[in-house]
Amino acid sequence: MPEQAARAARRLADGAYRGPGDALFGKRTQRAFNKGFASEFIDFRMGARARRLAGGGYFGHVGLLLLGGRHSSGSAGRCNLFVERPTNLWKRFESSPPQQERTAEMRPEEIVNLDAYPIMDPDSPAWSDLVGRLRRELDERQYVSLPDFILPAARERAVADALAALPRAHHNSSRRNCYLHRQGDPSLPDDHPRNIMLEASTRMLAYDQFPDDCPVKLLYHWEPVRRMVAGIVGRDRLFDNEDPCQPVNLLCYETGDRSAWHFDSVNAFTMTLMLQASESGGDFEMAPNTRTDDDENHDYVRRVLLGECPEDVVSVAREAGALCIFRGCNSLHRVSPVAGPSTRVMGVFVYEDEPGIVGDPEVNATVYGREVAPG
Numbered sequence: 001m002p003e004q005a006a007r008a009a010r011r012l013a014d015g016a017y018r019g020p021g022d023a024l025f026g027k028r029t030q031r032a033f034n035k036g037f038a039s040e041f042i043d044f045r046m047g048a049r050a051r052r053l054a055g056g057g058y059f060g061h062v063g064l065l066l067l068g069g070r071h072s073s074g075s076a077g078r079c080n081l082f083v084e085r086p087t088n089l090w091k092r093f094e095s096s097p098p099q100q101e102r103t104a105e106m107r108p109e110e111i112v113n114l115d116a117y118p119i120m121d122p123d124s125p126a127w128s129d130l131v132g133r134l135r136r137e138l139d140e141r142q143y144v145s146l147p148d149f150i151l152p153a154a155r156e157r158a159v160a161d162a163l164a165a166l167p168r169a170h171h172n173s174s175r176r177n178c179y180l181h182r183q184g185d186p187s188l189p190d191d192h193p194r195n196i197m198l199e200a201s202t203r204m205l206a207y208d209q210f211p212d213d214c215p216v217k218l219l220y221h222w223e224p225v226r227r228m229v230a231g232i233v234g235r236d237r238l239f240d241n242e243d244p245c246q247p248v249n250l251l252c253y254e255t256g257d258r259s260a261w262h263f264d265s266v267n268a269f270t271m272t273l274m275l276q277a278s279e280s281g282g283d284f285e286m287a288p289n290t291r292t293d294d295d296e297n298h299d300y301v302r303r304v305l306l307g308e309c310p311e312d313v314v315s316v317a318r319e320a321g322a323l324c325i326f327r328g329c330n331s332l333h334r335v336s337p338v339a340g341p342s343t344r345v346m347g348v349f350v351y352e353d354e355p356g357i358v359g360d361p362e363v364n365a366t367v368y369g370r371e372v373a374p375g
C-alpha cells in the first residue's frame with residue numbers, strides 16, 4: 001500500500017472520521033476505505049464538501065478517492081460518493097474535526113532567539129554582558145523584559161497548544177485581597193489592605209494539561225535557559241519544580257478577564273512569557289517595592305490599591321514573544337481587563353532553589369481546581 005494511503009487509513013482508524021462504516025459512504029467507496037486505498041488528500045476535500053452538503057444536501061463526488069489499489073498522484077480517478085445522511089455528516093465534522101498531524105518536536109535552538117540572546121556559552125563575554133545587564137536592571141526596577149525571546153514559529157505553536165487546551169482550563173473567578181485571601185479580617189478597618197477585595201478572573205492550564213512537546217515546556221527544561229535565569233536573579237543554580245501542575249502554566253485571559261492587584265506569595269521571582277497579546281487591555285502594571293521583607297507598608301499598599309499613586313505605577317511593555325522576570329513578592333502587580341477577540345496567552349514558569357520541590361495540594365486545589373485527596 002502506498003505510504004500516503006496507509007497514513008490516511010490509520011487516521012481513519014484513529015477516529016478522525018470514526019471509521020468508514022459510519023454511514024458516511026456507499027458500499028463501494030466503503031470497501032475502498034477498508035482496503036486503505038484512500039488518499040490523505042480526501043481529508044480536506046471532505047471537509048469542504050460537507051459544508052456544501054449542509055447547505056443544500058448535495059450528493060456528488062469528492063476528489064481523489066483511490067479505488068482498485070492503483071495510486072497515481074494528481075489525476076487519480078474520481079468516483080461517486082454516496083452520502084446517506086448529509087445532516088449526520090455535517091454534525092460529525094463539527095464534533096470531530098480532522099485531527100492535525102503533529103509536526104516533529106522543536107529543538108530548543110529553534111525556540112529561543114539565540115541571535116539576540118547568546119545563552120549557550122556561559123564562559124563567553126557575550127553571556128556575561130547580557131546576564132550582567134539584565135541582572136542590574138532587575139535589581140534597579142524589580143522587573144526586566146527580554147523582547148523577542150521566543151521565535152515566531154515556536155510562539156505560534158505554543159499559542160495553538162494553549163487554545164486547543166483552553167476548554168479544559170480552570171476558570172478562576174474570585175474576589176480576593178492583594179494577599180490572595182478570599183476572606184478579610186473583621187478586626188481591621190474597612191480600608192485596611194486585608195479588607196480591600198478585588199475581582200479577578202483568569203483561565204489556568206496546569207502543566208499536565210498541554211503537550212510535553214509544547215515549546216514552553218522544552219524551553220523551561222533547557223539548561224541554557226535555566227542557567228541564564230539563575231544568573232539574572234543572582235543564584236548559582238536553579239532547579240525545575242517537580243509538581244504535576246506547577247512547573248509551567250499557560251495562563252489565559254479572555255474578554256473581561258483580569259488579574260487584580262496582588263503580591264505573589266511563594267517565589268522570590270516570577271517569570272512570564274507573552275505568547276499572544278490581546279487587542280486591548282491586558283496591560284501588566286506594577287508598583288515596584290510596595291513593601292519590603294521587613295515592612296508590610298500597609299498605608300502605602302492601601303493607597304496603591306485605591307489608585308492614589310498612579311505616578312508610581314509602571315506599565316511594562318509586553319509584546320508577543322517577550323520574556324519578563326519580576327520580583328512580584330514585594331511589588332504589587334496586576335493585569336488590566338482584557339478586551340477584544342484574541343485570548344491573552346501567557347506562559348508562567350516556576351524555578352526552585354532546590355531539587356524535588358512539589359506543590360501544596362491545597363494550593364493546587366485553588367489554582368488548578370484539583371481534587372484534594374481525602375484525609
Ligand SMILES: O=C(O)CCC(=O)C(=O)O
Pocket residue numbers: 251259264270272284328333334335346348
Ligand atoms: O499575566 C501576567 O502578566 C502576570 C501574571 C502574574 O501576576 C503571575 O503569574 O504572578
Ligand SMILES: [Fe+2]
Pocket residue numbers: 262263264270328333
Ligand atoms: Fe502575580
